[in-house]
Amino acid sequence: MSSDKLRVFSGSSNPKLAEKICADLGVELGNVKLSRFKSGEIYVHYEESIRNCDVFLVQSFSHPINDHFVELLVMIDAAKRASARTVNIIMPYYGYARQERKAAPREPISAKMVADVLTTVGANRVITIDLHAPAIQGFFNIPVDHLTALDLISEYLRSQQIENPIIVSPDAGRASTAEKLANQLDSPFAIMIKKRPSHNESVITHVIGDVKGRTPIIIEDLIDTGTTIVNVVEGLKERGAKDVYVCATHPLFSGPALQRLDHPNIREVVVTDSILIPDNHPERFRVISVAPMLAEATRIITNGGSISTLFKDAGI
Numbered sequence: 001m002s003s004d005k006l007r008v009f010s011g012s013s014n015p016k017l018a019e020k021i022c023a024d025l026g027v028e029l030g031n032v033k034l035s036r037f038k039s040g041e042i043y044v045h046y047e048e049s050i051r052n053c054d055v056f057l058v059q060s061f062s063h064p065i066n067d068h069f070v071e072l073l074v075m076i077d078a079a080k081r082a083s084a085r086t087v088n089i090i091m092p093y094y095g096y097a098r099q100e101r102k103a104a105p106r107e108p109i110s111a112k113m114v115a116d117v118l119t120t121v122g123a124n125r126v127i128t129i130d131l132h133a134p135a136i137q138g139f140f141n142i143p144v145d146h147l148t149a150l151d152l153i154s155e156y157l158r159s160q161q162i163e164n165p166i167i168v169s170p171d172a173g174r175a176s177t178a179e180k181l182a183n184q185l186d187s188p189f190a191i192m193i194k195k196r197p198s199h200n201e202s203v204i205t206h207v208i209g210d211v212k213g214r215t216p217i218i219i220e221d222l223i224d225t226g227t228t229i230v231n232v233v234e235g236l237k238e239r240g241a242k243d244v245y246v247c248a249t250h251p252l253f254s255g256p257a258l259q260r261l262d263h264p265n266i267r268e269v270v271v272t273d274s275i276l277i278p279d280n281h282p283e284r285f286r287v288i289s290v291a292p293m294l295a296e297a298t299r300i301i302t303n304g305g306s307i308s309t310l311f312k313d314a315g316i
Contacts, residue, residue, distance in 0.1 A: 005085065006302055007050050011059035011075060013068045014276045017092070018058035020291030025298060030055075034071065042071050044078045051083040056298060061095025062275040063254065069095065069114070073121050080122040088125040088301065089118065090294055092274035093222070093250045097132035100139075115139035127297055129274055129290060130221045130249040145297055145307050149249045149272050150177065152288050154184040156270060157217060162245065166190055166214040170232045178219050184312070190216075192232055212240035215267075222250035223271070226257035233265050243267040251277050251287075258282065 009030040010018030022029045031047035057079070059072040072089070079087045099110035111133070118126065119142055127145045131137070137144040157165075167189035169178035175191055182189035190209025216236050223229055223246070233244045243265050251271040253261075261269050262282040271277070272290045281287075293310060300307055 005053045006056070006298075007048075007053045007084075008056045008058065008298075009046070009075070011057065011068060011071050013060045013062050013071075014058065014092070014273070016276060017060070017273055017289075017291055017294075020273075020289060021058060021090070021295045021298065024292050024295035032075070034075075042067075042074045044071070044074045046078060046082055049082075050079060052085050054086045054088065054302065055079045055084040056088045056090055058090045060091060060093040060275050062093060062252065065095045073117065076118070076121045076123055086124040087122055088127065088298075089123050090127045090298070092129045092272075092290060092294070093252075094126075094128045094131055094136065097136055100133040100136055111136050112139045125301070127294065127301075129272075129294075132221050145301070147290075147293060147297060147307070148311060149274070149288070149290055149293070150180060150184075151312050152272065152290065152293070153219070153247050153249075153270060154181055156286065156288055157181075157185060157245065157247070160245075160268075162215050162217070164214050164242075165217050165245075166209065166211055166241075168192065168209075168211070168216045168218045168232070168236065168244075170218055170220055170228065174219060174221070177221070181217070181219050185217075187217075188214075192235065207235065207239055211236055213242070215242045215245065217245045217247060220246075220248040222252055223248045223257065223261070223269075224252045225254050226260040230260055230263055233263060237265050245270065247271075249290075250274050253277060258285075261285075 007030045008022050009032045012034055019029055033045040033047055035043045057075050061068055076087050096110040096114045125143045129147045129149055131146060137146055165187045167178045167182040167187050169175045169191045178189045190207055190211055193206035229246055245268050246266055247270040249272050268284050268286055270286045272288050274290055
């Protein structure tokens with residue numbers, strides 16, 4: 001790829017992030033018209049030539065996820081039909097990732113379906129951050145650059161000089177990430193054991209590790225309704241822990257999540273701008289930008305090099 005043929009365009013999900021990426025790259029954000037017919041159908045028109053260009057489309061699968069998904073598909077199709085050389089998807093949050101396997105009979109594997117559709121429409125590469133299940137990379141037959149915000153979060157936490165911290169995985173599935181963060185902060189870690197009566201609901205049954213008198217740092221890949229996080233926070237407080245730091249890459253914040261997380265026992269909620277959140281969020285929220293990391297990944301893809309150089313742990 002050559003830099004004079006690099007074009008970056010934004011879908012409607014997170015234009016602020018796209019602008020930050022372009023500012024870091026030193027290029028102008030491309031001009032694309034996105035509109036809707038009265039029936040709700042999506043219309044896309046690139047307002048500049050992209051013939052023989054390497055096009056990067058920035059779109060996160062935030063609410064309304066299905067609108068943003070279809071909008072991205074139409075953007076890919078329009079780019080291919082406009083003779084773009086390659087179409088690269090910068091998708092900080094990969095939607096449907098929680099449906100990556102069949103947990104019961106007659107269920108879909110929606111994460112695989114999304115991968116199939118993106119590839120069939122014409123995507124040449126996907127750049128994403130902290131997949132809910134890293135194995136989703138294998139659902140694609142095109143390159144997938146799987147980035148992580150863990151280093152950004154650990155650097156912020158280190159700057160806070162938190163007293164007597166303990167890293168907490170809210171479930172067994174996040175244990176590996178919690179262990180990496182614990183190693184980076186030279187802290188112990190604990191695991192919560194919970195059961196889920198239904199979607200977005202959980203009940204804490206056990207805590208493996210001693211949290212009494214410590215400052216818990218909960219690490220998650222995403223926060224949806226906030227119900228699970230609040231249950232974990234209250235479970236930790238019941239076991240003698242101090243007020244909690246909550247960290248997650250993707251702030252979905254569905255429904256009243258912002259109000260729910262403005263909890264007296266939560267000291268800070270640390271998230272990234274992988275998904276656009278309201279500017280009037282509570283003061284306890286800290287937003288770390290992933291734009292420099294995505295811009296550097298774009299440079300590496302454009303000019304050549306290794307994506308692993310972006311991370312402290314090259315094994316991620």
